[in-house]
Amino acid sequence: MDETQTRTPVEDAADETAETALTAAAETACEETDDAESEDEYEEEDELPDPEDDPYHDPMDDTIARMPRMCFYAVLFGFGIGVVLCGVVGLLFDLEIASPTPVGIVCAIIGYFIGKKLNERRLARRAQAQQNETQN
Numbered sequence: 001m002d003e004t005q006t007r008t009p010v011e012d013a014a015d016e017t018a019e020t021a022l023t024a025a026a027e028t029a030c031e032e033t034d035d036a037e038s039e040d041e042y043e044e045e046d047e048l049p050d051p052e053d054d055p056y057h058d059p060m061d062d063t064i065a066r067m068p069r070m071c072f073y074a075v076l077f078g079f080g081i082g083v084v085l086c087g088v089v090g091l092l093f094d095l096e097i098a099s100p101t102p103v104g105i106v107c108a109i110i111g112y113f114i115g116k117k118l119n120e121r122r123l124a125r126r127a128q129a130q131q132n133e134t135q136n
Helices: 009-047 069-092 101-135
Strands: none
């Protein structure tokens, strides 16, 4: 016997009612989420600077995780190099390295200082160019 043959009309009606209620609840939740997302979008748009106000905005001036973008990229690059370095050393010298994380962190710190120095040079070149531009 099939499941549909053993079910009573009362059970079918209860399932349809439950299905309708779940569908209505899901639609309401989706509408509330859409409303909340659209409100958040408007709030975020108000906070962001208009690109037309500053057409010469350099994206490298932005900060990520409270550090200049150049430093952040150098930290990521340094961590990646540290992890790869552990793998290469492990393969070449047949060593089993328990965790490459400490070496990655040390290389990330070195990368931070390199990125900080590169960012200072970039800002100094920009200041020099602005100074030359005002003199001319």
